[in-house]
Amino acid sequence: MQASSFHCRNASSKVAPIRAEVSTEAPPKKEKHSKKQEEGVVGIIPDGIDKNGKPHKLRLYSIASSALGDLDDSKTVRLAPFLCSLEEIHSSFVDFDASLQVSLCVKRLVYTNDQGEVVKGVCSNFLCDLTPGAEVKIIGPVGKEMLMPKDPNTTIIMVVCACLLATGTGIAPFRSFLWKMFFEKHDDYKFNGLAWLYLVKGMPHEHVVDYAVSREQTNAQGEKMYIQTQMAEYARKSCGSFSRRTTPTYTCVGSREWRKALTPSWARIDWVEYERQLKRAEQWNVEVY
Numbered sequence: 001m002q003a004s005s006f007h008c009r010n011a012s013s014k015v016a017p018i019r020a021e022v023s024t025e026a027p028p029k030k031e032k033h034s035k036k037q038e039e040g041v042v043g044i045i046p047d048g049i050d051k052n053g054k055p056h057k058l059r060l061y062s063i064a065s066s067a068l069g070d071l072d073d074s075k076t077v078r079l080a081p082f083l084c085s086l087e088e089i090h091s092s093f094v095d096f097d098a099s100l101q102v103s104l105c106v107k108r109l110v111y112t113n114d115q116g117e118v119v120k121g122v123c124s125n126f127l128c129d130l131t132p133g134a135e136v137k138i139i140g141p142v143g144k145e146m147l148m149p150k151d152p153n154t155t156i157i158m159v160v161c162a163c164l165l166a167t168g169t170g171i172a173p174f175r176s177f178l179w180k181m182f183f184e185k186h187d188d189y190k191f192n193g194l195a196w197l198y199l200v201k202g203m204p205h206e207h208v209v210d211y212a213v214s215r216e217q218t219n220a221q222g223e224k225m226y227i228q229t230q231m232a233e234y235a236r237k238s239c240g241s242f243s244r245r246t247t248p249t250y251t252c253v254g255s256r257e258w259r260k261a262l263t264p265s266w267a268r269i270d271w272v273e274y275e276r277q278l279k280r281a282e283q284w285n286v287e288v289y
């Protein structure tokens with residue numbers, strides 16, 4: 001492992017130097033992740049030992065930074081401050097060294113087990129409790145970035161599965177998209193399209209017109225709101241963009257089951273053929289876990 005200095009900060013703290021061990025080794029196969037691992041991730045090895053007295057295993061975290069980076073210096077592999085407004089999701093920014101930074105979106109895992117004991121997830125709590133100056137073992141980054149559509153005039157439909165929002169996994173790549181589309185200034189890129197982001201709440205930005213929080217909201221019939229229902233309610237608006245000059249780009253992060261359930265529910269078109277067209281045009285990016 002190669003040692004390198006880095007900085008860590010969260011929304012409420014200033015950047016402060018800390019030390020990290022950074023490796024470019026691929027994460028061990030034991031970590032469960034998508035076979036087609038396209039999304040950029042880093043592996044974190046939390047401090048301490050497990051119940052068998054062995055060092056904790058690595059956990060993966062999606063990169064939530066755009067290529068330009070949170071510091072606008074093209075050195076960031078990252079995630080954004082507005083995610084801090086999402087309840088219970090902790091945004092942390094890790095600056096590996098002078099040439100690479102990364103931001104993560106980490107959901108603190110706390111649950112009550114069958115014995116009634118409160119259990120804290122090892123790595124998520126380790127990360128959420130990091131203070132500037134702490135030492136962290138990091139592997140990576142590995143995997144590719146989830147690519148944004150090349151056409152700046154496109155309609156982009158971003159969908160995060162509820163189960164992955166709950167872990168922070170799903171929102172991370174879209175944070176980087178939104179950052180590039182609405183916050184960064186590029187000489188050769190200005191987003192003039194339409195962006196739909198389903199599921200995420202509390203995004204304090206004028207470009208976000210609505211949000212849906214699966215199961216926390218109710219639909220018009222007073223039933224639990226699932227993302228499919230919300231999308232169906234917006235189908236006319238979303239599908240309206242199908243007839244635009246540009247074809248929308250779909251980019252979704254979700255589970256396999258959810259993916260199957262979602263597809264035909266709100267599209268009153270020949271979805272199979274349409275999906276084929278989108279794939280051919282590289283406008284269909286779906287990550288399933």
Ligand SMILES: Cc1cc2nc3c(=O)[nH]c(=O)nc-3n(C[C@H](O)[C@H](O)[C@H](O)COP(=O)(O)OP(=O)(O)OC[C@H]3O[C@@H](n4cnc5c(N)ncnc54)[C@H](O)[C@@H]3O)c2cc1C
Binds near residue numbers: 059107168
């Ligand atoms: C490709 C990939 C990307 C990821 N990206 C992110 C990300 O961006 N942000 C993020 O926050 N996480 C992400 N994760 C998840 C992350 O790797 C960790 O799994 C997560 O943070 C929990 O780790 P932990 O060490 O805190 O929990 P652990 O100590 O590992 O505990 C997790 C275990 O607790 C048990 N458990 C959890 N909840 C319950 C419950 N309600 N009842 C009973 N048992 C339960 C389960 O056995 C589970 O396996 C990603 C995972 C993958 C595979």
